[in-house]
Amino acid sequence: MSVKNVLAVALGIMSAIGGFVDIGDLVFNTQAGAIFGFQLLWVVVIGVVGIIVYSEMCGRVSAVAQRPVFDLVRERTGFGAGLATLAASEVVNLMTCAAEVGGVAICFQLLSGLPYRLLIPLAVLALAVSSWVLPFRWLERVFGYLGLSMLAFAVAAIKLHPDWGHVAHGFVPGSHSGGSLMVYLYFVVGLLGAAMTPYEVYFYSSGAVEDRWGVKELRLNEVTAMIGYALGGFLSFALMIVAGVLFLPRGISPQFLGTPALTAEHALGQVGLLLALVGILFAVGGAAVETSFAGAYNLAQFFGWRWGKKERPAAASRFTLSWLAIFALALLLVMTGYDPVKLTEYSVIFSVVALPLTYLPILLVANDHAYMGANVNGKLANFLGVLYFGLILAIAVAAIPLMLLTHGGQG
């Protein structure tokens, strides 16, 4: 592979990571670690494989059909189903965007000491201006690279000397000591939901078209999906491990978004805290941009508008106004002062409920010879795709009952 290719792969991977660890992963992995220690690590693995499988499909569709998956939903599944998918996606995108914006505001607060309420509009402004000014690839790079600062958590996890034997056990589903079965299952659902968010795969699909992927990029697609999300999973492990080492023995329940960063401080001092906060800021900020764009992509692609960062904002004005409006609505939601951690939990759970509706079109389109030609799903992709779809159906049904039964994981 030439230097140029290696660079392209590296860049692609960085961008993929930027989106993987978002506020949902932060909240659920940390809380899971605080209650169950390392016992839910296996769930993260399942979630990572799931999103790799579906992201690879989405990227392949974009590279081969030259159109993103959502663009094909209305013509492939029909008007009614397409509209239902759009509606569900938009609601979930908006909730998630608001949760991410809240996370960014809190990071600003922890870094600056300024009041939270003031920082919310500032956070939205910063995100909107970045999205407006930066070309697509730079947007991916800035948030992706700086989000890598979260690797401080990985360093912290190692420095804290967890019982690696126990950690290894966590990769095998087993006991659930420390909490009731219901709470355990709630976190299984939540962790999977946080790992397999729909906005992620739709953004990836549209992003592939924005990056002008063609059939030549099929290999790049596979590598980006696998390594990018695997590295994100690795970061999730780190979050769960540090919480397991520091919070579980002390009975700390991380109810504040800033709490996870303290684990990095404990292990690495002020530098660790700073790195952790910057990492979270850009990872979550990147996710905020992705959710708002995913929402705009979905609207534009359902109605057939011109879309894309590649267009001049005024030429694709409805698309532009869409993502600006999503930021504006997210701003309003966060300004209500609703607890950002609770907002995050709701956004993840609702995203789980919408998962079947949002993931099924991906499986259908990736199997469609008319769009994919020879590049339709092979046996492995279909086996995994259908297997995960079954899993998605199961957690979609269980999500809200578990949330209600466990009072949002409180037990």
Place this chain on the structure above:
Amino acid sequence: MRLSELLNRKVVTESGQELGRVHGVRGELVGGRLRVTGLVAGKLGILERYGVGTQGSGGPRQAKVHGHPVIPWERVVRVGSAVVVRD
């Protein structure tokens, strides 16, 4: 008449036998014109309605009709509140 008005309309034979609802309309692209050449009617399951099992409906040459026979337009008697076809 709009295509969307034609879709989902009941199809009955002259003798009153119900053939289901219109869920497909066959056409022919020739010489820059799009002629309607037939209808496809029948009962559609939930999955088929969502597009599962239609195997390649993303392009004009791949059209599948859910396994229901095409009713050539010559058999259509009239289009009213229902579509009436010859037995």
Place this chain on the structure above:
Amino acid sequence: MSKVTEVDIALSILDHQLVDGDGENCGKVDDLEITGLDGGSPEVVEIIVGGNAWRFRGRLGRLAARLSGNAVHVPWPEVDSVTSVVTLKRPAAELRLNRGDDRWASLVGKLPGS
């Protein structure tokens, strides 16, 4: 002899992407107007795009239609080819498509760098 291509109109044309002569998106095929249904050779004569095109697409469609302006009727002879997208011969503006983007362009244009 002209090439004859068979097609399932509901599956392969309805709800598909419209692309103009310059390759730009200009809406979806929201509906189609068919004439000659009382005769022996009915024909699709128009593509209906945007606005209140969803009048006949169910309850939600009727609601959406009431909130919208008039749809654009694109005569079928404007169609250049039908693949997985429906490609038109002329630019969107000449066919009065993408007016939505034009309408909002002045607002978006007020921001620097648009």
